[in-house]
Structures are given as C-alpha cells and as structure tokens.
Amino acid sequence: MLVLLPPSEGKATGGSGSPLDLGSLSLPGLGAARAEVLDQLVSLCSGDEVKAAEVLGLSEGLRGEIAKNAALREAGTRPAGEIYTGVLYDALGLATLPPAARRRAERSLLVFSGLWGAVRIDDRIPSYRCSMGVKLPGPGALGSYWRTRTPMADVLPEAAGNGLVLDLRSAAYAAAWKPKGAVAERTATVRVVQSKIVNGVEKRSVVSHFNKATKGRMVRDLLTAGADPSGPGELVEALRGLGYVVEAAPPERAGRAWALDVVVTEAQLRGMWW
Numbered sequence: 001m002l003v004l005l006p007p008s009e010g011k012a013t014g015g016s017g018s019p020l021d022l023g024s025l026s027l028p029g030l031g032a033a034r035a036e037v038l039d040q041l042v043s044l045c046s047g048d049e050v051k052a053a054e055v056l057g058l059s060e061g062l063r064g065e066i067a068k069n070a071a072l073r074e075a076g077t078r079p080a081g082e083i084y085t086g087v088l089y090d091a092l093g094l095a096t097l098p099p100a101a102r103r104r105a106e107r108s109l110l111v112f113s114g115l116w117g118a119v120r121i122d123d124r125i126p127s128y129r130c131s132m133g134v135k136l137p138g139p140g141a142l143g144s145y146w147r148t149r150t151p152m153a154d155v156l157p158e159a160a161g162n163g164l165v166l167d168l169r170s171a172a173y174a175a176a177w178k179p180k181g182a183v184a185e186r187t188a189t190v191r192v193v194q195s196k197i198v199n200g201v202e203k204r205s206v207v208s209h210f211n212k213a214t215k216g217r218m219v220r221d222l223l224t225a226g227a228d229p230s231g232p233g234e235l236v237e238a239l240r241g242l243g244y245v246v247e248a249a250p251p252e253r254a255g256r257a258w259a260l261d262v263v264v265t266e267a268q269l270r271g272m273w274w
Contacts, residue, residue: 001228002159003166003219004118005111006173008086011127013068015076015083018124026120027159033150034116038072040138041115041130045069056134065129072126080111081121088168091216094121101223108223110159112173114142117152132172143175152177164188164229167257168215179257187257188232188248190215195263207264214264218244232258 022034045052045066052058052066068075081094097105110118114132119125130136132143139145146152156177165179165187179187192211196203207214221242229235232248239246245263 001108001164001166001222002161003109004169004173005088005109005219006168006170007111007113008084008089009131010085011083011129012078012085013127015078015124015126017077019074020072020077020124020126025116025123025125027118027155029151029155029158030117033146033152037115037130037136037139037142037145040136041069041128042072044137055136056129057131058129062129068127069129072128075126077124077126079121080119080123080125081105081109083125083127084111087212088216091213092220093216097220097223100226101220104223104226109219112169112176117146117150117176118156132176143172146176147178153180157183160186162186162230164231164235166190166219166235168219181255184255184257185251186231188235188260189257190218190260190262193261193263195265204263210264214262218262232260236260 022031022038025031025034044055049063049066052069053063056065056069058065081089094102094105106120106122109121111121112118112132113130114134115128115130116123116125130142132146133141135141139149157179160179160183163186165183167174167179167187167189178184192207192214193204194207194210196205218239221244222238225238225242227238227242229238233250236246236248239260239262247261247263248258251258
C-alpha cells in the first residue's frame with residue numbers, strides 16, 4: 001500500500017540534524033529536479049524580499065519565511081514526519097504509533113511537496129515554505145513542473161509497485177502526479193461526507209476541517225491494524241472492518257481510480273473520534 005499525503009502549510013522549526021543532503025532522500029530519481037527547485041527558491045529568497053513575498057504569496061506576518069528559505073542549505077534538518085504539522089498530521093499521530101505501525105508508515109507514506117516533489121516520513125529535510133501553487137523563476141508553476149518536466153511519471157509507479165495507491169492529496173498536490181492505466185485502477189481517492197438528519201430527512205455535505213482529521217485518523221487505523229489491501233475493493237472492506245461507513249463503486253471505465261465516500265455523523269464531528 002502506498003499512501004499519498006499533502007504536506008501542511010505550517011511546519012515545525014528548529015531542526016538539529018545535519019544540513020540537507022539531497023542525495024540521502026528517498027526516490028533518488030527526483031534528485032535533479034529537487035536540486036533545480038531548491039536552487040531557484042534559495043536564489044529568490046536571497047534577493048528582493050518584496051518579490052519573494054509576492055511569488056510565495058506571503059503576508060507581512062510571514063516575511064520571516066523568506067530568510068528561512070534563503071538558508072535552506074545550511075539549516076538543521078528533521079524527519080519529514082516531524083516537519084509536517086496540522087490537522088491531518090495531528091490525527092495521524094506518527095510519534096505515538098506502535099513500533100510495527102511506525103515501520104509500516106515509513107514504508108507506505110509519501111508526502112507531496114512543491115519543493116521536494118515527494119518524500120518519505122523518515123527523510124531528513126529542513127523547515128521551508130513553498131507550496132505547490134507557487135510559480136518559481138525557472139521551473140515555473142510547480143504543479144506543472146513536477147508533472148511534466150521531471151521523472152515523476154516513472155518514479156511514482158515504481159514506488160507504487162503492484163499494490164494499492166490510497167490518494168489523500170488535495171487538488172493542488174494531486175496535479176503533480178496523476179496515476180494512469182493499471183496504477184489508476186489500483187488507486188482510491190477519498191471524500192469525507194457528513195450525514196445529518198434534518199426534519200427526518202438525511203442531508204449530506206462535504207466537510208473541510210474534519211476532512212483532514214478523518215483522513216489522518218483513517219490512515220492511523222489502517223497502519224495500526226496492519227491492514228495491507230492490494231486494491232480499492234479490499235480497502236473498502238478493511239475500512240468497514242475498522243468501523244468506517246464507506247460507500248464506493250468501481251469506476252465505469254478502465255484506467256480510472258475508485259472514488260470512496262467516508263460518511264461521518266455530526267456527533268463524530270463534534271469529537272467522538274478525536
């Protein structure tokens with residue numbers, strides 16, 4: 001099972017490990033592309049601060065991120081699983097996973113990134129600021145760059161192997177690599193839907209904040225249970241076995257991913273799960 005995650009806007013700081021070693025990162029086929037994006041980001045942030053803030057979409061209160069980016073080559077590093085924070089990662093709770101589940105997480109989880117393309121949770125990286133929606137001098141729009149001008153289309157299918165791909169990325173990060181062909185047929189995307197009874201009638205709506213929390217908790221439960229579904233159908237059964245209400249149907253055409261709805265109630269959203 002390969003689980004594709006978005007990063008978080010907020011990131012932990014204060015890495016005490018050795019400075020970045022691009023050659024040590026997983027998915028070495030992305031190395032040259034990572035070096036190009038890193039060079040352009042450091043160059044941008046070492047120059048005109050106003051221009052850098054505009055390109056990166058930073059408010060006045062986030063101007064400190066520019067200096068942080070300028071020093072990426074010298075900054076201390078931490079495992080990516082400690083760098084990324086926020087709702088999804090809080091619910092996933094990597095630091096509190098049992099040892100066996102943690103080992104599965106290190107094998108299974110890939111975090112997509114505007115700067116790195118994709119990294120595993122034990123890859124050591126510095127804290128940075130560069131979303132997939134950024135358009136850098138040189139590489140241009142990063143979503144398009146990673147999708148069309150890098151070996152992503154070769155590296156990711158190899159990482160996926162013959163197993164399930166559970167794609168939990170947001171739209172901006174999903175643009176960097178779109179599974180195709182046989183890989184797409186083993187891919188499942190997830191939407192979190194709230195079920196609410198209004199005047200005796202069920203109403204459904206797509207949730208936002210709790211979308212991330214539900215996905216994080218779902219991944220944690222799969223890892224802790226030792227689930228290893230080989231395809232979307234087995235994933236549906238595994239999630240139902242863990243107590244999730246899942247609605248899914250195979251895609252109508254070959255070469256398409258499965259779309260799963262995970263249905264949660266208002267009571268769950270108020271804190272019964274978290």
